Amino acid sequence: MEKAILIKSTSTWAPVRANSVANQIVLQVREALFEGRFLPGDRLGSEKDLAAQFDVSRITVRDALRTLETMGIVEIRVGASGGARIAQGNLDHYSDALSIQFRLSGITGTEMLDLQIAIEGAAVELAATNRNPTDLEKLSNLLEEAEGLLGDPAGFTQSGQKFHLAVVEASGNRAFIAQFNGLRHVVWPKNGKRAKREIASHALKIHKNIYCAIREGDREVARKLMIIHLESIRTMIFSKNSKKATSGPVCC
Amino acid sequence: MEKAILIKSTSTWAPVRANSVANQIVLQVREALFEGRFLPGDRLGSEKDLAAQFDVSRITVRDALRTLETMGIVEIRVGASGGARIAQGNLDHYSDALSIQFRLSGITGTEMLDLQIAIEGAAVELAATNRNPTDLEKLSNLLEEAEGLLGDPAGFTQSGQKFHLAVVEASGNRAFIAQFNGLRHVVWPKNGKRAKREIASHALKIHKNIYCAIREGDREVARKLMIIHLESIRTMIFSKNSKKATSGPVCC
DNA sequence: TTTATATAATGATATAACAATTAAACATTA
DNA sequence: TAATGTTTAATTGTTATATCATTATATAAA
Numbered sequence: 001m002e003k004a005i006l007i008k009s010t011s012t013w014a015p016v017r018a019n020s021v022a023n024q025i026v027l028q029v030r031e032a033l034f035e036g037r038f039l040p041g042d043r044l045g046s047e048k049d050l051a052a053q054f055d056v057s058r059i060t061v062r063d064a065l066r067t068l069e070t071m072g073i074v075e076i077r078v079g080a081s082g083g084a085r086i087a088q089g090n091l092d093h094y095s096d097a098l099s100i101q102f103r104l105s106g107i108t109g110t111e112m113l114d115l116q117i118a119i120e121g122a123a124v125e126l127a128a129t130n131r132n133p134t135d136l137e138k139l140s141n142l143l144e145e146a147e148g149l150l151g152d153p154a155g156f157t158q159s160g161q162k163f164h165l166a167v168v169e170a171s172g173n174r175a176f177i178a179q180f181n182g183l184r185h186v187v188w189p190k191n192g193k194r195a196k197r198e199i200a201s202h203a204l205k206i207h208k209n210i211y212c213a214i215r216e217g218d219r220e221v222a223r224k225l226m227i228i229h230l231e232s233i234r235t236m237i238f239s240k241n242s243k244k245a246t247s248g249p250v251c252c
Numbered sequence: 253m254e255k256a257i258l259i260k261s262t263s264t265w266a267p268v269r270a271n272s273v274a275n276q277i278v279l280q281v282r283e284a285l286f287e288g289r290f291l292p293g294d295r296l297g298s299e300k301d302l303a304a305q306f307d308v309s310r311i312t313v314r315d316a317l318r319t320l321e322t323m324g325i326v327e328i329r330v331g332a333s334g335g336a337r338i339a340q341g342n343l344d345h346y347s348d349a350l351s352i353q354f355r356l357s358g359i360t361g362t363e364m365l366d367l368q369i370a371i372e373g374a375a376v377e378l379a380a381t382n383r384n385p386t387d388l389e390k391l392s393n394l395l396e397e398a399e400g401l402l403g404d405p406a407g408f409t410q411s412g413q414k415f416h417l418a419v420v421e422a423s424g425n426r427a428f429i430a431q432f433n434g435l436r437h438v439v440w441p442k443n444g445k446r447a448k449r450e451i452a453s454h455a456l457k458i459h460k461n462i463y464c465a466i467r468e469g470d471r472e473v474a475r476k477l478m479i480i481h482l483e484s485i486r487t488m489i490f491s492k493n494s495k496k497a498t499s500g501p502v503c504c
Numbered sequence: 505t506t507t508a509t510a511t512a513a514t515g516a517t518a519t520a521a522c523a524a525t526t527a528a529a530c531a532t533t534a
Numbered sequence: 535t536a537a538t539g540t541t542t543a544a545t546t547g548t549t550a551t552a553t554c555a556t557t558a559t560a561t562a563a564a
Contacts, residue, residue, distance in 0.1 A: 080557065329526080
């Protein structure tokens with residue numbers, strides 16, 4: 001590939017933001033991906049190869065590859081027959097971007113919680129329709145686990161979060177799962193409050209009811225229970241003093 | 253800053269490059285951001301500064317900055333008093349990540365549509381609660397606009413999409429808006445089908461009903477109408493031959 | 505066949521240099 | 535004085551050249 005090809009788009013009248021050569025490479029690869037000229041697993045070549053192909057230095061290629069890697073478009077392997085390849089999708093990249101940008105944008109906790117309620121409410125409906133024996137067993141096991149953790153606030157909270165994740169997973173919809181994971185880490189701070197015994201006991205009861213609704217395939221009930229459940233969590237987090245907005249959920 | 257400090261946070265994860273010095277820098281900055289030690293606009297310093305601070309070469313710092321820049325965490329300006337700064341939130345980064353990862357992951361159109369239905373269903377509920385006169389006027393204007401475009405399939409489709417966006421905006425929840433925008437470009441391909449007159453007419457009627465429900469503050473009805481509406485779109489897109497999965501929506 | 509070792513490919517990092525860009529300081533002019 | 539060029543210094547962008555660390559693969563030995 002000729003250097004001229006890269007430079008050409010710079011020459012058209014001074015774009016406010018002149019694109020660096022590295023950026024041109026990023027754009028080319030990205031465009032190729034979206035036009036279907038690349039598929040996951042396709043090898044792009046080593047840094048040396050690419051530097052020769054684009055007629056730029058290795059460092060410049062590295063700049064471009066670092067960007068593409070961070071975007072999740074390429075994966076880089078070291079060693080013989082290593083180099084850059086088109087990546088398999090990794091939804092963690094998406095979840096990452098979500099948490100970073102929501103944080104930088106100053107989106108509030110209530111806004112994110114509303115979104116999470118929408119996600120989980122819809123996910124549990126789907127779960128009630130699509131659940132399979134494996135899902136149900138997993139959910140059931142988590143309920144048992146939680147039962148044994150009623151006296152362990154931290155443990156119960158963690159187990160409860162796993163239950164919510166399992167519900168979303170039972171929906172069988174990867175878009176929901178990715179979305180849930182992204183929100184999870186932003187909405188629930190690391191050191192959330194711990195559930196006192198009576199609250200934990202109440203939460204477990206609701207979880208059990210949700211499980212039953214999923215098992216019976218009752219979409220409506222499942223959704224209503226989930227939403228009431230999450231709304232009550234919202235009340236506990238965001239009630240009274242706004243200080244609490246930064247502390248974690250009370251039960252799950 | 254000592255080099256030793258960099259190595260400490262090697263802990264979790266173990267992607268190939270996790271131990272690279274550049275990644276340590278990325279992790280440190282990222283961590284600082286999430287702990288609130290950085291705010292948008294804060295200056296991190298020039299490449300030279302940072303190289304000295306971290307006791308690494310400029311190349312390594314550049315690697316880290318390129319990653320942070322792509323993540324949307326820092327903005328880099330060239331020239332005097334340039335350098336790296338903590339970025340303002342830019343939800344386009346998020347939408348970008350969504351489209352890239354959903355594409356690479358092979359998430360299907362139906363999965364994404366389910367997510368979009370969840371978003372819009374919840375958003376319209378919020379809109380019915382939070383709507384203000386400005387929102388209502390905007391929605392009303394769009395309905396008028398659509399009325400005049402019944403005979404123009406492409407125009408009507410575009411106007412219809414603006415209506416959906418306006419509904420989500422009326423929710424007043426930026427998380428919903430960001431999510432909607434991200435999905436929009438992936439779910440609705442560029443050249444969607446055009447609505448024939450009778451279908452357009454039907455869609456407009458539903459839009460009007462949704463508008464009324466929002467205006468009257470009737471969350472339940474607004475939600476039900478929106479979901480029925482989107483489900484019917486799903487049927488039109490994904491019915492019969494699976495080929496249609498790649499073509500756009502019929503009305504909006 | 506399995507395991508250990510050597511080798512080559514490749515990325516990671518460092519150093520040095522120059523080009524291109526930009527904001528700010530400075531000088532000039534109406 | 536206020537607007538407008540001009541210079542300057544700081545900063546990123548790019549290139550070139552080495553060296554080190556890591557990894558896959560080929561090779562040899564058990």
